[in-house]
Each structure stands twice: as C-alpha cells, then as structure tokens.
Amino acid sequence: MAGRRWGRRERxxxxxxxxxxxxxxxxxxxxxxxxxxxxxxxxxDVAKDLALDLTALGERGVRLVSEGRTQYFSLQGKTGHLVTxxxxxxxQLCRLVEKCVLRCxxxxxxxxxxxxxEVEITDINDNPxxxxxxxxxxxxxxxxPPGSRFLLAEAHDPDLGRxxxxxxxxxxxxHFSLAVQxxxxxxxxxxxxxxxxxDREEAAFHELVLRASDGGEPARTGTARIRVAVLDANDNxxxxxxxxxxxxxxxxxxxxxxxxxxxxxDADEGINGHVKYSLKKRADTESEFFQLDSETGAIxxxxxxxxxxxxxxxxxxxxxxxxxxxxxxxxxxxVTDVNDNxxELTITSQLSEVSExxxxxxxxxxxxxxxxxxxxxxxxRCSLDSGVPFRLEKSVQNYYRVETSRELDRxxxxxxxVTVRAADGGSPALRSSAVLALRVLDVNDNxxxxxxxxxxxxxxxxxxxxxxxxxxxxSDADWGENARVRYRLVEGRVRGxxxxxxxxxxxxxxxLYALRSFDYEEVREVGLWxxxxxxxxxxxxxxxxxxxxxxxxxxxxxxxxxxxPASASSSLGSLSPAGWxxxxxxxxxxxxxxxxxxxxxVDADAGQNAWLSYEVWKATEPGLFRxxxxxxxxxxxxxxxxxxxxxQSLVVVVKDHGRPALSATATLTLVxxxxxxxxxxxxxxAASAAAAAPGEAAGRLTRWLVVAVAAVSCLFLAFLLxxxxxxxxxxxxxxQLLAAGSGALRGVPASHFVGIDGVxxxxxxxxxxxxxxxxxxxxxxxxxxGSCCDTLPARPPPDEPAPLLAEDxxxxxxxxxxxxxxxxxxxxxxxxPSLS
Numbered sequence: 011m012a013g014r015r016w017g018r019r020e021r022x023x024x025x026x027x028x029x030x031x032x033x034x035x036x037x038x039x040x041x042x043x044x045x046x047x048x049x050x051x052x053x054x055d056v057a058k059d060l061a062l063d064l065t066a067l068g069e070r071g072v073r074l075v076s077e078g079r080t081q082y083f084s085l086q087g088k089t090g091h092l093v094t095x096x097x098x099x100x101x102q103l104c105r106l107v108e109k110c111v112l113r114c115x116x117x118x119x120x121x122x123x124x125x126x127x128e129v130e131i132t133d134i135n136d137n138p139x140x141x142x143x144x145x146x147x148x149x150x151x152x153x154x155p156p157g158s159r160f161l162l163a164e165a166h167d168p169d170l171g172r173x174x175x176x177x178x179x180x181x182x183x184x185h186f187s188l189a190v191q192x193x194x195x196x197x198x199x200x201x202x203x204x205x206x207x208x209d210r211e212e213a214a215f216h217e218l219v220l221r222a223s224d225g226g227e228p229a230r231t232g233t234a235r236i237r238v239a240v241l242d243a244n245d246n247x248x249x250x251x252x253x254x255x256x257x258x259x260x261x262x263x264x265x266x267x268x269x270x271x272x273x274x275x276d277a278d279e280g281i282n283g284h285v286k287y288s289l290k291k292r293a294d295t296e297s298e299f300f301q302l303d304s305e306t307g308a309i310x311x312x313x314x315x316x317x318x319x320x321x322x323x324x325x326x327x328x329x330x331x332x333x334x335x336x337x338x339x340x341x342x343x344x345v346t347d348v349n350d351n352x353x354e355l356t357i358t359s360q361l362s363e364v365s366e367x368x369x370x371x372x373x374x375x376x377x378x379x380x381x382x383x384x385x386x387x388x389x390x391r392c393s394l395d396s397g398v399p400f401r402l403e404k405s406v407q408n409y410y411r412v413e414t415s416r417e418l419d420r421x422x423x424x425x426x427x428v429t430v431r432a433a434d435g436g437s438p439a440l441r442s443s444a445v446l447a448l449r450v451l452d453v454n455d456n457x458x459x460x461x462x463x464x465x466x467x468x469x470x471x472x473x474x475x476x477x478x479x480x481x482x483x484x485s486d487a488d489w490g491e492n493a494r495v496r497y498r499l500v501e502g503r504v505r506g507x508x509x510x511x512x513x514x515x516x517x518x519x520x521x522l523y524a525l526r527s528f529d530y531e532e533v534r535e536v537g538l539w540x541x542x543x544x545x546x547x548x549x550x551x552x553x554x555x556x557x558x559x560x561x562x563x564x565x566x567x568x569x570x571x572x573x574x575p576a577s578a579s580s581s582l583g584s585l586s587p588a589g590w591x592x593x594x595x596x597x598x599x600x601x602x603x604x605x606x607x608x609x610x611x612v613d614a615d616a617g618q619n620a621w622l623s624y625e626v627w628k629a630t631e632p633g634l635f636r637x638x639x640x641x642x643x644x645x646x647x648x649x650x651x652x653x654x655x656x657x658q659s660l661v662v663v664v665k666d667h668g669r670p671a672l673s674a675t676a677t678l679t680l681v682x683x684x685x686x687x688x689x690x691x692x693x694x695x696a697a698s699a700a701a702a703a704p705g706e707a708a709g710r711l712t713r714w715l716v717v718a719v720a721a722v723s724c725l726f727l728a729f730l731l732x733x734x735x736x737x738x739x740x741x742x743x744x745x746q747l748l749a750a751g752s753g754a755l756r757g758v759p760a761s762h763f764v765g766i767d768g769v770x771x772x773x774x775x776x777x778x779x780x781x782x783x784x785x786x787x788x789x790x791x792x793x794x795x796g797s798c799c800d801t802l803p804a805r806p807p808p809d810e811p812a813p814l815l816a817e818d819x820x821x822x823x824x825x826x827x828x829x830x831x832x833x834x835x836x837x838x839x840x841x842x843p844s845l846s
Contacts, residue, residue: 041092042130045100045110050093053083053129056116057090060125064090071119075358075378082112083129092127100131101168108170115378115409117359122373124358124409135173135226139165141234146220148202148236149334152210153243159189160202161326161338163290165222165232172225182218186238202236210240239334246277247335248285250327254340257309261317262348269300272307274329274337281332290326290338300343302327309341317347318382349387349436354380355444358409363449366420374400375412375446379432386435393431400428412446420450421487454492454546458484465540466557467522471530472565479513482520482554484542492546495520500539500553505532513558515540522556530562531614564668566614568622570676573609593679598650606635609642609676611664619668627675628661635680637662644678656682 041054057064062072074085074092084095104110110131115124141163148160167175178200180188187205190198200220208216218236223229251273259269276283287307289296300323301312309325323343330336359376381388392402392410401415412430428446433439460482467480486493497520502509513536515522520540528536536558543551573594594607613620624642629635631654636647644660658680665673 039116039125039127040130041127042132043094043098044132044134045098046134046136047094047098049096053092053094054127055090056085056092056125056127060116062090062118064088073117073119073359074114075117076112076114077380083114083127085116092129098131100133100170101137103131105168115358117376119359122359122376122411124376124406126406133170133173135169135224135230137168137173138230139167139175139222139224139232141165141220141222141232144234146234146236148238149241150204150208150238151241151243151245151333151335152208153245154204154208156204156207158204160204161290161328162200162202162220162236163234164197164199165234167222167224167230167232169224169226174224175222176225176229177223179221179223180218181221182236183216183238185213185216186218188220202238208240214240216240241334243333246282246331248274248276248329248331248337250274250329250337250339252339254342255327256342256344258344258346259311259315260346260348261315262350263311263315265311265314268308268310269343270309270341272302272309272327272329272339272341274307274339276329276331276335278331278333282335284332285329286331288328288330290328296323296325299323300325315345317345317384318351321345347384347387349383349434349438349440351382351387351434352440352442353390353432353434354382355392355430355432355442356380357444357446360446361448363451364414364418365451365453366418367453367455368414368418370414370416372414373411374414374448376405377410377412377430377444379408379410381434383434383436389435390432391435393433395429398426398428400426402430418450420452420489421456423450424489425449452489452492454488454544454548454550456487456492457550457552458486458495458542458544459552460484460542460554462554464555464557466559468559468561469524469528470561471528471563473524473527475524475526477524479522479524479558480556482515482522482540482542482556484520484552484554486544488544488546492544494545495542496545498541498543500541502538504536509536509538512536513538528560530560530616531566534560536560562616562619564615564619564666564670564672566619567672568611568613568664568666568674570664570674571610571612573607573676573678593681594644595681595683596646596650598682598684600646600650602646602648604646605643606646606680607644607678609637609644609662609664609678611642611674611676613666615666615668619666621667623665623667625663625665626660627663628659630655630658630660634658635660644680650682654682658682 039054039056039059043051043053056062072085072087074081074083076082081095082098083092085092098112100110103112110133112129112131114127114129116127117124143163146163150158150160165175165178167173175198178188178190178198180186180202185204185206185208187203189201189203191201193199200222202218216238218238220234220236221231222233223231255270255272257270263269272287274285274287276285286304287302288304289300289302299312299315299320300309302309302325307327307329309327322345325341325343327339327341328336329339356378357375358378361374364372364374377392379390379392381390390408394400394402394412399414399416399418400412403411403413405411410430412428426446426448428448429443430446431441431443433441461484462482465480465482469477469479482497484495484497486495496517497515498517499509499513499515504512510525512525512528512533513522514525520542522540538556538558539553540556541551541553543549596604596606600606609624611622611624613622622642623639624637625639626632626635626637633647634650634654635644635658637644642662642664644662660678660680662676662678663673664676665671
C-alpha cells in the first residue's frame, strides 16, 4: 500500500514538472508539490525552466519574494533549484480554500525582470476525521416516535477530495440507526434515527459509537461516543421562527455587536416550555468569532471580522426545552468587504545611483503593489510626483517599473527623493507611499568657465622675481574629479624668449607669478593665454586672455648727450685739456639772450619720469648765463663785461620729474674771446695752467698740447698769408671797380671782415635743432652746419638777405653797396668754433 502511495506522488511530481516546463515559455512557472514535504525538498528546476545561466546568477543577483510574511520556498544558488524552506501544511494555509496555491516572484536584479512562480500544494491524507466532541450526550423522551431524527455533531477532516470525510458508521444498539444527509455544499450531515421505540424502564441509557472514515489509502477514521438518555414524556418540541437565518455584516462591525437574534417557541408549559439556545460547533472558527446567548438567542461578535480571511460562515443553532426536546436552524453569515486595507507598496529592487547620461527608459526601481481588499477597494492606482524625470510603467500583474522619462542633469539636480504614491478605489480612498532615494552620477559634460572674460594687471617694473601678479579663477559645474580644475600657460614668445621664462601659473590655484624682474624700457606689455582644464576623461578645457601692463618707475637718471663727459672728450683727442668736460666759445659782444650752448639730455624712462628740467647749479659769474628750464639752451643773461673772466665754468643740473627725482650734471667751459689771437692765447694759458699740474703724465700731455696749438697756429698764419696774397693780386685787377664803392665800406667793423675767405673758416653760426618727444628715446639732436662761406650771417628777414660782398662775373669780390644796411644782432653774430 505504501509503495502505491509513493508511486502516485512521483507521478504527480512528474506531471507538475511537465506543466511548469510548458508554462515557462510564457514567463510564468507553475509547480506542484505535496504537503508535509521535509525542508529542502525539490520543487522545480527554475534555472533550467527559465534558461538562466548559473554562473551569472551570482553576479546579477537573484531574489525570491513571497507573498505574506513567511518564506516557504528558497532558491539554491548553485543548482538553480526551487526547494521548500520549511514543512508546509496545506490545511493550515488553505483551510478555507479548496485549491491551495502559493505564489512568489523571482527577481533578477541585473536585468530588472520578474518571473512569477505558482506552487500548488497538493493534499495528502495526513489528517483523520475528527469530532469536536468525542463524548456526546443526547436526551430523548420515551414517547419519541420511531423514525425521529436527531442531528449529530459532524466530523471534520481538513483534507480534500478522496482524502476528506467520506462516510459515517453507527454501532452499538438496535434502537438506533444512522442517516446521512447531504447539504447544499456537498457536506454530509449525520443524523441519529430512532429505529425502535424507547422504554425508559427497560433501558435508561443507550451507548452508541459513531465512526467517520475518509477515502484515503489507507483510510483514516475518527470516532465519537454517543450516550442517549431516555426521559419522561415531553410531547412538544421548540420550533424556530425560520428554518434558516441569513445575515450580511460588514467586516468592520464592532466587537460585541449583535448580528442576529434567533427565536424559538415551545407550546409546553413549565420546564418543558423553557427554551435554551446553543450552537452545534462544526469548526473552531465559529466558536472564535461568534457567541450565542442561551437565554435570548442573540448571536454576537466575539472578535473582529476580516473579509480577507473569511467571506462567509455557517452556524447550526439548537433550541432545547426543559424536556430535552429541540429544534435546529441554520444561520448563514456573509461578510461584506470594507475598504480597511491601505495599498501595500514594496520596493523589490532599486538602484541607488544612476549616471546622468543614462538613456531614456532606464529602469531604476521595481515596485510591487497589493491591496487585500476586493472589488473597487482593491484596485490600486500608482503615481509619481510631478516635475521629476521619471515615469511609472506597468510590468507584470502587480509590478511597476520606475523608468527615466528624459535625460538627467546632475548640475541641476544631483539627488532625487522620488515619492511613489498608491491609492485604492475605495471611498474614501486609502493611500500609501514609498520614497526612492536616487543619486545622479556625474559625467564630464561641462568645461571650466572663467569668472571673467579677460584679465589684466598692472605690474611695476623692477618687481621681485616670484612676485604674485594676479589670480585667474575658473569653476566647473561638474563634480569630483571632473570638477578639479588645473591651469597652464599657452606657450608663446616675448622679445624672442619663451613666455615661460617670464611668467608661470600655479596649476592648482591659478596664481600667476613673475619669474623675472620686468624692465619697462625693454618690455612694456605682455599678452598671454591661460588654459583651464578639468580632470575628466576626456578632459574639457577653456582659455582666457591675460594682459600684463608694465608700469614705468623712475629707475633711470637723465643721461647727458651734450656736452660729453670729460673722459669721452679726452678719448676723442680734442684740444680740451684734461679736466675740461667741454669748451664752448662765445664772442664778448653777445647781446642778452644770445644762444651760447645747449645741454642735451635724455631719460630712458617714460611719461612724467622722462620730463626733464634744466637749471644752473654753479657758475663762475652767476648772473652772466641762464639755462632754459625745458630746452637746456644756455643763453647770455646780460652783456659780457671787461671784468668778466675769459674762461667761464658753468655746471648745469638736469632733473627728471620722478618720485624721487633723479638728476645728472653737465659741466660747460665757456671761453669769451674777441679774436682768434685771444682764443689762441686763452688756449695757451689753459695749456700752461694744465702744465702746472703735478705729475709727469700731465706735463707730457701739456707739452704736446702746446706743440699742437703752435703748429696749428703756424699753419693757420701761413694759410692766411697765402690767401691774402692771392686776394691782393685779384684786388689790384679790380681796383677801379672797388674805388667806386670804397666809401661804403668805411662804416663796417673790421671784425666783420675776418670771415672773408680763409679766416671765415673759424666763424660758424652756432645753432641747434632739438626735437624732444614724450618718449625720450625718440628725442634727437641735430647740429646745423656753419653759415655760408660766401656771406656773413645776418638777421633772417622774410626774404633773402643781401650779401655783404658781391662777386663780379669773373669771380672777383664786389664791394658792398653803401646804401644797403648791414645790421647784425648779437644772437646772429658768428661764433667762434666749439672745441670738444
């Protein structure tokens, strides 16, 4: 018998596996397993039926989610088999359901897929029929006619089908027989039938045995003992007002409420007419939920009803009088649903972070929604907050997917707390919610941005090497390494040198440092580009222009170009003695304001630092000469006097306008002379004075200077004699022509004739043309050549000046016109040549 039983179980398993394999192709698995199987029993090969790769299960992550709080199944990760997690009792799980099915979902984390699994728990004959009361007592009047029927307590077998209760048997006495009635639901109701009239005097008690059997192999039985007490006559039994009572009650009715009141009447009087009510218990549930008042017949509620646990209940009520006569009535209680269960929202799978470049439709969470109510109360609607880049999509049955509805931007929103709300269709609707916390991962999609469009700074020249010039700042809207900004220079060249030799930028802070001291006179402006680059892969960058303007400082003293310093004039081999920085010759007849000399100086600085001013610092005769404040021209301040020394020393200070001001000095030696002889004499005296200086080198230099002056003087005199001889010969030829104009030459000073022919080589007009600009480096000095060899300089009239001496067509000099005026101003008189 045992071998036959296990063979049937194996066939059931085989059939369940075949059905599961067929339904696996449709995304749903169904298995069947007998109840009471030990823990770890094989249910089905889920990995094979769903074609899952066993090696990938551990990497992707697979979870098994069961309905309810108890986990009845588990998944073996190595084999992919679905096994029982504990012993399953079908009668405990599905005592009110004919077909017991347990459902669970298999969630593949990596693929975000859900597979439904249904496992039917098949019944085995593990429960014998049992009576609520194993000892029953019935009271019957001896006048009870044969054929009377008495309802007996039913046996209960939680098994199903053939394994459930199948038959009743009665044994023990010939006065009674057993009748079995079939109820509307197919249940069997045993009744005790009086087969033979009772006689209390013959037997006051009758002992009976009621046996209930199921149809299992082997069959299981349960027994109850019935003791029948024979009473004296009571000829009227109680009668209920209705054979069946039907009640509809809401599941939220308060505990203690009276659901229905039963009414039974008895025509007898006295104790035989006093009716008491009681319930014939068919199952434990009736006694748990309902209570019948034995005196009033009111059925009240002992504990709260739950539509989800039980939909309907059937009670058997008895009304018994004092003579133990009774009547029975059926009470049907139907529970109606009330919207008392809020939707249950469960996050079965969720991503904690998602990249901001995730495509639209990326699944970030999987939700399971369930409402234990029925009808409209169990219909659930889910929604998300408005304005979030996510949407809800229905998956399978009660599962929803949370997907991205558009592109994400971490720079706008870096984290989302998405609230999913579920509401049922009740009135009023019940709601529940769940929060999805999602962090958006950064992608390098933003280049660094400088805080300014361009940068500029003013740097004073002569700055210290390594001095901070300015800071450039760039920010990146990304996060982490993608927002880490580093700075670098775009290589270029400044005056032929590499830009990196002038400035550098600190890679982390953007600080720009000067690597060398700038010189305004060399570099006035430096233009460069700074690149800001983030740490992404690939890196993004931007650049900005930086302009450094070098500010001039007064670091250059004025430089005197003329007169040259004493060392320079000595090296040029001039006739000036040692210690004479420069010698300027001026006639003694110079009028006040006549130009004597000019100090020329430049300043390498710019702007105010290059503005020069001139003033006399020391002079032999303080009031004799004055210097132009801005021109540097040395002019006579008064007429030279006879008492004035022939050699005048003048020290001129040249200052710029910097702060503090820098200066230089120029020393001029001015010689006042009436003629060439006086000039030579003065030079000789100067040479003699220089010869008196101590030292052998100074004596040699003086002797050579005297010899040179004497030689030049001799040559000069010889040249004059030769020239005069030639002129006299020509003059004799034109004697007649000269006689006519001889009277006109008497008023001309003899000094004016010194410049004729050879002698006039020493008479030069002294004039300068100076051009100064704001940029002192562009200033220049031009010394004009001497006056015309054929004419004496005169005051420049608007038109051409008249010559003092004219020449005939043969080239002989012509006498001057006595009617022509010959004014000569002091400033325009010829000056003796400068020796430098």
